[in-house]
Amino acid sequence: MRRTIEDRIALSLIWGGASLTIIFLVWMLWHILANGLSYVDWTFISANYSVTDKENSGIWPMIVSTIYMVILSIAIAAPIGIMTALFLTEYAKPGSKVVKVIRFCTESLAGIPSIIYGLFGMTFFVVTLGLGFSILSGALTLTILILPVIIRTTEEALIAVPLAYREGSYGLGASKIYTIWRVILPSAMPGIITSVILSTGRVIGESAPVFLTAGMVARIPDSVLDSGRTLTVHLYKLTTELYTVHDWNQAYATATVLIVLVLAINLVTKLIGRRLNKATY
Amino acid sequence: MSDVVTVNHAPTAKQSGQVVKALEASANRVDWANHLFKYLFMLSAFIGVFSVGLIGYFLIKEGMPALSYAGVTNFVFGMEWVPPVLFGIAPMIVASLISALGAVVIGVPVALLTAIFLAEVAPKRVADVVRPAVELLAGIPSVVYGFFGLVIIVPMVEKVFNIPAGNTLMAAIIVLAVMILPTVIAISETALRAVPRSYKEGSLALGASPMFTIFKVLLPAARSGILAGVVLGIARAIGETMAIIMVMGNSPAMPRHLLDSARSLTANIAMEMAYATGLHSSALYTTGIVLLVFVMVLNATLLYLNREKAR
Numbered sequence: 001m002r003r004t005i006e007d008r009i010a011l012s013l014i015w016g017g018a019s020l021t022i023i024f025l026v027w028m029l030w031h032i033l034a035n036g037l038s039y040v041d042w043t044f045i046s047a048n049y050s051v052t053d054k055e056n057s058g059i060w061p062m063i064v065s066t067i068y069m070v071i072l073s074i075a076i077a078a079p080i081g082i083m084t085a086l087f088l089t090e091y092a093k094p095g096s097k098v099v100k101v102i103r104f105c106t107e108s109l110a111g112i113p114s115i116i117y118g119l120f121g122m123t124f125f126v127v128t129l130g131l132g133f134s135i136l137s138g139a140l141t142l143t144i145l146i147l148p149v150i151i152r153t154t155e156e157a158l159i160a161v162p163l164a165y166r167e168g169s170y171g172l173g174a175s176k177i178y179t180i181w182r183v184i185l186p187s188a189m190p191g192i193i194t195s196v197i198l199s200t201g202r203v204i205g206e207s208a209p210v211f212l213t214a215g216m217v218a219r220i221p222d223s224v225l226d227s228g229r230t231l232t233v234h235l236y237k238l239t240t241e242l243y244t245v246h247d248w249n250q251a252y253a254t255a256t257v258l259i260v261l262v263l264a265i266n267l268v269t270k271l272i273g274r275r276l277n278k279a280t281y
Numbered sequence: 282m283s284d285v286v287t288v289n290h291a292p293t294a295k296q297s298g299q300v301v302k303a304l305e306a307s308a309n310r311v312d313w314a315n316h317l318f319k320y321l322f323m324l325s326a327f328i329g330v331f332s333v334g335l336i337g338y339f340l341i342k343e344g345m346p347a348l349s350y351a352g353v354t355n356f357v358f359g360m361e362w363v364p365p366v367l368f369g370i371a372p373m374i375v376a377s378l379i380s381a382l383g384a385v386v387i388g389v390p391v392a393l394l395t396a397i398f399l400a401e402v403a404p405k406r407v408a409d410v411v412r413p414a415v416e417l418l419a420g421i422p423s424v425v426y427g428f429f430g431l432v433i434i435v436p437m438v439e440k441v442f443n444i445p446a447g448n449t450l451m452a453a454i455i456v457l458a459v460m461i462l463p464t465v466i467a468i469s470e471t472a473l474r475a476v477p478r479s480y481k482e483g484s485l486a487l488g489a490s491p492m493f494t495i496f497k498v499l500l501p502a503a504r505s506g507i508l509a510g511v512v513l514g515i516a517r518a519i520g521e522t523m524a525i526i527m528v529m530g531n532s533p534a535m536p537r538h539l540l541d542s543a544r545s546l547t548a549n550i551a552m553e554m555a556y557a558t559g560l561h562s563s564a565l566y567t568t569g570i571v572l573l574v575f576v577m578v579l580n581a582t583l584l585y586l587n588r589e590k591a592r
Contacts, residue, residue: 017390020395021414021418028421028425083326105332112573113572115572118554119340128339177314177315207422212551232422251428266413
């Protein structure tokens with residue numbers, strides 16, 4: 001009898017713990033969406049940001065900066081990450097010193113707090129290389145930050161490609177690079193796309209390393225060498241000056257846009273994952 | 282035409298030599314392209330290695346002046362942060378450690394129960410809803426956590442503890458506790474699932490209840506994996522920047538209790554970097570070095586834990 005009472009307490013604790021996790025998520029999403037969704041309209045999305053006319057102020061420049069940041073950092077990081085993964089899985093001897101060094105450094109990169117990337121990006125890209133506070137400096141900094149994600153996910157995808165595919169290709173007389181290009185990469189494509197989407201989420205979500213390297217100028221950047229303010233940095237700036245009801249609306253609406261983006265990214269990752277599971281190797 | 286070798290009779294030594302040479306030539310041609318790509322890929326792979334080196338180099342190079350000006354002891358144990366004269370970051374170290382440990386104290390039990398729920402208790406349909414929800418929690422930008430903390434948690438702390446300003450260590454601890462949930466849940470669940478089935482079956486066959494099995498057999502067996510999750514959670518909490526800036530008040534004085542405003546190491550860097558110059562700027566890099574030392578200690582712990590698991 002005593003055992004069953006203890007069991008019931010334990011079971012309800014487990015359900016309680018899981019519920020607490022879910023309640024917090026739902027609470028956060030509900031609170032932000034309920035306060036922000038009604039303020040997100042076409043004007044808010046497409047208008048320029050204005051400090052004076054808060055009612056008709058929008059986030060178009062931040063959307064553009066965020067898109068620049070995502071495209072640029074992925075365009076640099078994806079090829080490097082994929083080639084690194086190819087080297088680790090297809091070329092290097094497993095367990096060799098080179099592999100150990102590369103793996104150790106990649107893991108170290110994954111563990112470094114993002115603010116340190118900001119510090120580094122500021123000294124190296126902004127000052128030493130003279131790129132200034134610019135989208136390019138920010139994107140290069142984020143490139144290093146997302147490299148571990150791309151390398152690890154791509155590696156997993158490459159390892160999942162059956163050995164028989166490679167043997168079949170070599171058996172037909174194809175060269176190594178032809179096999180990689182026409183057989184291995186296409187088979188690993190869903191995994192590689194997943195890694196790119198995951199890093200898109202990282203780039204959109206980062207803020208500390210971004211404002212230290214890309215600055216906070218709230219207008220559409222003229223070029224990649226111009227400063228820009230991403231959505232997350234914008235939300236941070238808005239929260240430091242919450243005075244009128246319009247300020248609050250702006251902040252809630254920006255948070256809503258960010259949450260919708262994150263939801264969309266999660267959904268797409270799920271869909272690709274499902275296709276990946278269906279694919280029969 | 283000269284490299285085509287026709288053989289009508291048993292090949293002479295010269296002829297077979299030609300065949301070997303032709304084969305070698307074709308092999309070399311393939312190898313050449315192969316080598317080119319191999320080195321291209323290897324070069325890419327070393328970009329990560331160079332990056333680690335560069336980050337370390339610049340951090341130390343920029344942080345050295347302030348460190349030699351103040352001295353390691355004064356810097357790490359100094360109580361006063363008055364740039365560009367006094368660089369003591371003891372208050373920030375304490376704030377970072379307390380907020381991370383507090384987050385672990387609140388967050389880990391919840392995370393562990395959720396992980397048990399997902400691995401052992403939840404019906405499949407419920408798990409299929411809870412797991413994506415946890416993943417979503419991991420994807421939400423830290424600024425959004427900070428915003429939520431600012432509009433909900435900070436006023437709540439104000440009301441519950443009846444204090445004038447809710448931007449306190451307590452608010453940061455609550456926000457961080459939620460932020461580390463996905464990390465700890467995911468790794469603990471994996472660790473629980475990795476426990477051999479026979480452990481569970483043996484325990485149940487001996488007449489132990491499912492709950493006894495979970496708490497007295499599965500949890501101890503998954504201990505090192507769960508600890509690894511906790512260490513990663515601490516690392517995430519110590520490295521968190523924006524959410525903390527938005528809810529902790531950022532006063533550089535030593536916090537006296539949990540309802541005091543405080544500034545973390547990360548907040549110190551992020552808030553002052555934009556305008557700092559000279560020694561002041563250097564002191565922020567030194568703050569970064571101290572932060573990195575903490576993260577390295579945590580990573581070494583993780584390595585040790587994983588080694589034990591592999592054995």
